[in-house]
Amino acid sequence: MQAPSWVRDVFENYLICEFTSIDNGKPVTFPLLFFYNHDPSRFTVTSSILFSRKIEHMKKNPKVSLLFSNPEGSGVEKHTILVQGIAKIQDSDLDHGWERYLPMWRKKEPYIDGFLSAREQFAWFWKRIVVEVEPEKILAWKNGDTSKAPEAITL
């Protein structure tokens, strides 16, 4: 079964998600740039080692969620979608492992090449961990109306 087009629009066009990891039972949510791959269905975020507390959380508890609620800058209508899944951490190649996502990153943030050209200056920002999330459950609120019951989505 294929997800409705409005759900795919969100995954393919929203710039950021609200990503939650769990720190000793406490939810910790930050806005993060994400990348979506539809086959197989995976959500990926990357994190600099500078902001790696969330990675430490996920190594202890891989259960995470991604909420897509902010259409700003995406050119698509507002919908709200929650993805719950299991995070897999890839940190064996901090310098180059994340580079395979650069084409998708560049599409979302065209100015990223300017930061890349200053890679030496921000050396530790560019030491990045890859987090791949395999979705387990997806709930969606069309038009962002969370006063109504969500729709369960299968990818």
Next chain:
Amino acid sequence: MEKWGYFQSPGGNHPLTTLDPALDLVDPDRLSRFRYGVVTWIGEDGFPFSVATDFLLSENGEILLKKPSTSPPMTDRRVGVLFNHITGIPTGGYTDRRYMLVWGKVSDDKGFLKLHPEEISEWDEKILPFDKLCAAAVPQGKKYLESLQPSIDA
């Protein structure tokens, strides 16, 4: 977002990206510039559950969250509420990043969920530019690299 009353900024320079149990860390003036909040709790299945909802600020600076349809009984439940803002750039990407993450318990209040703040973490790139944020985070980067060292040595 509807706003109740008027708030005068306390004018204090709260340290950013820090945790503090003081309740008055939530600056209502800064908070009122966000349009909605993302409420997150840990569900019975152990996964985080987030939902976006509108909020109001009372004259006393209380944070009143509109009850989402999916929320379980929330009284005395500890939640995290993220208030986030970006401005899209016409040529792609975004700017004007700022967020406020508030943890606390919630209680029922006249049909709303009243948030009782216990901790806060916030960042506004106009107050703390990104390069300075990176510089402040170097100890965490060093810690992470050191945690990888055993596997590199193996």
